[in-house]
Amino acid sequence: LEEPLLFEIGHIETTGVDFDFAGKLDLAGVEQPQPPSPAPSSRLGGFERTEPIGLPGLSEPETVRHYTRLSRQNYAIDLGLFPLGSCTMKHNPRLNEKIARMPGFADVHPLQPVDTVRGALEVINELAFWLIHLTGMHGVAMSPKAGAHGELCGILCIRAALEARGDAREVILVPESAHGTNPATAAFAGYKVEDIPATPEGRVDLEALKARLGPDVAGVMITNPNTCGLFERDMKAISDAVHEAGGFVYCDGANFNAIVGKVRPGDLGVDAMHINLHKTFSTPHGGGGPGSGPVVLSEALSPFGPLPYTARTGDGVVHLVEEEDAESFAKEHFGGPLQHFGRMTAFHGQMGMFTRALSYILSHGADGLKQVAEDAVLNANYVLRSLDGVLDAPFGPSGPCMHEALFSDKGFADGLSTLDLAKALIDEGYHPMTMYFPLVVHGAMLVEPTETESKAALDQFIVALRSVAERAKAGDESLRTAPHYAPRRRLDETLAARRPMLAWNDPDLA
């Protein structure tokens, strides 16, 4: 069933809200409320709107139906396994949704006097405490709004630290298998980006890295576990080499899900790492956000983190430190000037995600969080090995994978591609895996089942994947036109980019 656009069914004269009393309804059976006080004349300074805006409305019944019907054209974790590698589509606990909506969290203004938001500050500080604890780091910047924002924050910390010691370095090294966000971030922070190659077994080439290090290198950005699904065995050696050369180590924490509770990045010499709360800590993806990207920092970088931040002093009180008191607070409590690099956003970060992530951590606890990593890795290896002989796993010989299994398109019949297989998977009732990433593998397919899938769900998925893989190898031409049973057939993305239609225009007016 097709659902028209709001603009095709709404009316300028329709509204799904009522405005009648200023929040008063006095009953005792029979009393009529007072009519509202008369409006004084407008004080809009002559800027009153005169022209129509063009915003159609719907009544509540129509609204609920419109969006309910729209929603049913989406795939979601609640409907089935979502094997998108590097995206960690795990279950979103419903308890966390309930908690985020408690009035003391949802209905508090960011600029309320701190005495009226002590609980909110405690949430931030408690989450900060556990993030530091789980990563073995020294400090954390909580305000970054998403993973990429966190990356930027980490790189800016590095830059600020280097500047503070008068060391103007210009280059950030990024391995081939890095997330695409990494080079973009480094460039945004004003750095030149240079690639470091991968070894044939899918890890950073330590020797090549060492060879490139020097006084112009501000740091490296590394993803660990990397995008080939492998743990960087040489991480400590890499860190040591970078530190020795006077640089810093940034670790992309998008894949922290694989190692939480098993190894602490701080123990491997990492200086900064962002944590995607919507991945490891399961805040809902929501069709593309909001995210939240706190950045844990080493002792060397901690003084340079952005404002505002929270800190618990010896008396147990959690403080909110902003521009005004950053200097004096640092002097009093940390015994030195705090060299923050500034502010990355208005207000204090993604409170709505903090409450959910903290609930997630407390729910899983010391045993559960470790189990998260173990089950995530177990599930990925189970998928990897169950497809032995069906799909090519280029790094299969390198040993067990971490939380994602990487396959290539080797052996597909001529003219059939990873894209075709992915779209055929839709017809089997699944969201496709990540495609063509990492770039180091031809026609890459990156499958991340996550720990919240049951063995039965994996078995069913493996059957489906095996079936489409065999069809791809056998040259089944129907794959080329898949999906056949989705709400839409393949969409013309070229047309969309060539002649962008980015807003609805009334065809009657065209």
Place this chain on the structure above:
Amino acid sequence: LEEPLLFEIGHIETTGVDFDFAGKLDLAGVEQPQPPSPAPSSRLGGFERTEPIGLPGLSEPETVRHYTRLSRQNYAIDLGLFPLGSCTMKHNPRLNEKIARMPGFADVHPLQPVDTVRGALEVINELAFWLIHLTGMHGVAMSPKAGAHGELCGILCIRAALEARGDAREVILVPESAHGTNPATAAFAGYKVEDIPATPEGRVDLEALKARLGPDVAGVMITNPNTCGLFERDMKAISDAVHEAGGFVYCDGANFNAIVGKVRPGDLGVDAMHINLHKTFSTPHGGGGPGSGPVVLSEALSPFGPLPYTARTGDGVVHLVEEEDAESFAKEHFGGPLQHFGRMTAFHGQMGMFTRALSYILSHGADGLKQVAEDAVLNANYVLRSLDGVLDAPFGPSGPCMHEALFSDKGFADGLSTLDLAKALIDEGYHPMTMYFPLVVHGAMLVEPTETESKAALDQFIVALRSVAERAKAGDESLRTAPHYAPRRRLDETLAARRPMLAWNDPDLA
């Protein structure tokens, strides 16, 4: 996509809940909670369970997915127009869901001391006030749990009132066009049931009724607006005649939606009428309940209503009157013995529905409620007239209908039935209308669009209905096997009744 049964995917060893601390989690960063106090030895008196129960569990991710997927096999108002006549499938406001979940309503025990539930009692009393006000009656029994329970309550009031005057009458008269619940209710209350015929124009035959009245007739049960979708013009005359003969008038209030704010049953001489809160007052149907069926009562019947009830005294306090104080309360405040007929249920009725219904009444208010009836009737007449010449409307010549439009299968090609048309409507994306009811019309189709449908939604529905009606008249054989595009094809109801399988049995054990 098929969804297996819980029993096919769950495990006895799996659970989606954790039990670890008795509600305590003390953090301040690092404190471990105390292990729970040791269990004393069981005091179950030797009745300990020893055998397995056979209840498989699912983890939370599996549970959410199982039910999300199941839900998508349902049709619902949130997905589209639901034209079930006599069922009043209108929009359920989401505000009311929010209100019903406020802790002061959702988390209160029915036997708390009354001083701790004053607000709950006020809700019941306020709703009672408005129900009485809207119907022009004298009292109301709030505790009946659903419409049929309310009918029973009303008839028991009549019986109690007759018994109180020592008048043992044995017969309840029920017109042909009554809801099926009416005769069942009268029989349950120990009455003999006799039918009263309808006139050719679809109303109660007043003369036939008058002719049957006599000292053995306890009362009549009448549905107004009736199930032919027509208002009983002679209602007042009927009431007068019944009263004159010493009987009482029960009115089935299922169709109150058509007349709320337009006419008060009390003004037409009704003695008792149940109100389906899930119909006129829009509490959600929930796939078959819960309902709520308060019964408004005339002055003559009010003293006989069941316990418990609420009453506001002159000092503004709302009292809860139960077995214990019913006698004394009646004496003190109503100046006479209260002759309640007993208790129909534990506790005080459907509180969760009361909060929603009261919110509905206050939201609509004096203008909105009247508009409800007007728009409901307008929508029904629009459907009726838009199908002129397409579907036969047997009572179309009787004038405008009320909130539902009645059609017959006249003109359908041989061998095609109302059932076939209804199932074909499923393929058009709609829930079928009520079929084969009322019995007075051949192959009856009763369409109730309700007031919460837009004109655009009606127009779309009319196109679909017109199309299937024309196919039924043209003899399109494909109707016979409809639906073709639903989650299931026609289901074998005969098989289900002949060999009932009413619980899952493990086929491996069979």
Place this chain on the structure above:
Amino acid sequence: MRYLPLTDSDRSAMLDVIGAPDIDALFLDVPEEARISGPIEGLPMHASEMAVEKHMRRLSKKNLAAADAAFFLGAGAYKHHIPASVDHIIQRGEFLTAYTPYQPEIAQGTLQMLFEFQTQVARLYGCAVANASMYDGSTACWEAVAMASRIARGKKRKVVLSGALHPHYAEVVRTMAKFTDDEIAGAPPSLTAKPDDEGLIARIDEDTSCVVVQYPDILGRLPDIAKIAEAAHERGALLIAVNTEPVALGAVKSPGELGADIVVGEGQSIGVGLQFGGPYLGLFAVRDEKHVRMMPGRLCGETVDAEGKRGFVLTLSTREQHIRREKATSNICTNSGLCALAFNVHMTLLGEKGLRRLAMENHRLACLAADRLAKVPGVKVLNDAFFNEFTLLLDGDARAIVRKLTKQNILAGVSLGRLFPGNDGLTNGLLVAVTETTTEEDVETLAAALEEVLA
């Protein structure tokens, strides 16, 4: 009005199609003298969401929510923790806003859920078949009595009620029996450490259609169902077992297993919540399949569709009143579909393992509480055995003491005085329920307060 989609121009256009000059022309059949013109008198005009929400919040805040008190009430309604995902699922529009599944092709979601629910209830109760739910425990209890009457075909008219049956349930049975001429035999409970099973058995005779016994009973004790069943069956009577706390059945044997013929009860503990008494969830099951066609309420059954695929339908509806009219097996039309879903989801989350652990946690905490409270001077624990609810005998009128403790935000339990008004021998009894939501601090709070008030 935010809930009414028609605009004024829609309305005129539609009146034109209908050929009516105005809306009132459609109400011509309503006698003019009775027709109301203009807005309804006395009722305020329509109100914004914000206004209604504020008004209702004000009323809500006039109640003491269970979570804000040290809470010990039971007596047929229990406070349990309900997982957040239960409410998430029952708010799915496809469940919340669906109708009774009369069109099975587009109602498999509700139907499969009901089939799962029936199976869960049947297993929990140790029965062959359960129905798709009833209004609540008390009406289910009455329906069971009526069913036993039907089975006895009017030849036996006596119903023997245990004195320790929930008094509201007994009252419902008595009320309804007034109109069906069944004879009800019952008496208030005696304050003994064990239920008086022998006394109950002694009241069963050849004219008895059924015996109704609660398990655990209203004082928290555990009657010997097997023994009573045997005695009833010897005299040709059916045994109806009533359970008001399904969590108990995670710890003790099921009534069906012990020989009860019809098992009914309240399902509110699993998934539904307190809600000031409603909506609740009536559970109804029969041990033997042979009684299925005598059962009240809806039944969902498995079948196949035209292509042979498994599917579910409402079945045996020839028993129902909308078809059978005056010959129906019950007066019930609407059931408690959404509450059945909540039960189904919560029970699925629990599973056997979770239910057993939940039950043992309830029992463990109840034992600790009983031991602690027994130490308070002036307090005696009546029960020999119990699950999560027991009776205290206080040195004083329990009802007055409960009221007093309310002022300290302690909801101490249900006094027998409130449950059995007019029975002077019971006024010192206080029924105390303890669940997994009760903390040891709550128990300490209650103990300390009792100590003070009884000193």
Place this chain on the structure above:
Amino acid sequence: MRYLPLTDSDRSAMLDVIGAPDIDALFLDVPEEARISGPIEGLPMHASEMAVEKHMRRLSKKNLAAADAAFFLGAGAYKHHIPASVDHIIQRGEFLTAYTPYQPEIAQGTLQMLFEFQTQVARLYGCAVANASMYDGSTACWEAVAMASRIARGKKRKVVLSGALHPHYAEVVRTMAKFTDDEIAGAPPSLTAKPDDEGLIARIDEDTSCVVVQYPDILGRLPDIAKIAEAAHERGALLIAVNTEPVALGAVKSPGELGADIVVGEGQSIGVGLQFGGPYLGLFAVRDEKHVRMMPGRLCGETVDAEGKRGFVLTLSTREQHIRREKATSNICTNSGLCALAFNVHMTLLGEKGLRRLAMENHRLACLAADRLAKVPGVKVLNDAFFNEFTLLLDGDARAIVRKLTKQNILAGVSLGRLFPGNDGLTNGLLVAVTETTTEEDVETLAAALEEVLA
């Protein structure tokens, strides 16, 4: 663990398939000295829903919720009533638990929603094209400055900020500019009845890539966007208009209509709620289509599928960093999808009619409040014109007064001292916001308390 479906027997069976002796064998690549064995130290073991909920509720209750106070805070975050259906819809699993719509065939729900959202934002802002949202208003503001730099191709490096731009927004721009070598010209606002448009214009020169002006500004005043736009355009600079209260645009002309080139802002007022500052919703639009390919963030566009049916896709993603790597137009990957949905739904419920009435109700109440507060001795209203927020000048340090009123559950507003620390000239200023949620009683409460504290 309730969130982990594998059972121990599943785990062994899976290890068998993998051919690993135990789980740790899968973590072989993690150096043994760094590998943690056993549960994580210091963290409590897993906790029940009930335990976590209680803990979080305790923390929640340590905050004063806006609904429990007489509430007057604004300054970039506004308390508005959000219809209950908005939250219902965003909790639909199909929206809540979906990923970024990279597979458009099974993501039309999110994509069509984004297309509707983009259209709504563009129209509200008087622009041709809006993107699919950004993190919040402050980061959107910085992205606009960066976009202006890109358009100027590094030839113009000066950014002129209005002194009455939200100080946090200005701070974000300054922070980021440090790393891109843009020069930022700005100054604290002066406490005048009208904004100093002339002073701002005077600071625009030929090296200026863009001018950033807030409308209404941080003191609630309305700058003359048209005049500033003209001046900027004359010097080859772009005008960036920032709006932090979208409801205002139901009452006043849109920045696009008045000539702003890029319009950005905070969308939190519509559908999102206060949430202690996040997640919020960055809105971003350009007046002229020619700038589309320079825009940051995601864009959803209309296209057709293989059968010619209309559909929607993410488009122009060659601008995005996951494709362009170091040449991307922004660092943004995740946006605020779910908040955009909330905005989209709330705006749909409002419609033009509702938005205008909402705006006029805000303005009406704000006018009444300003008049009432002006009557308090020691209080002066700064603004000539305003929408729903205005600045009071108090006889005293506003910050201390705000703290004092907190104790009476009055959240009196945002002091300029907190917003602009270190600016002694501003310490008496108090920013007061009034919305449809403000009652006349709230205003009376504030007026009375101010009267007392200033006496």
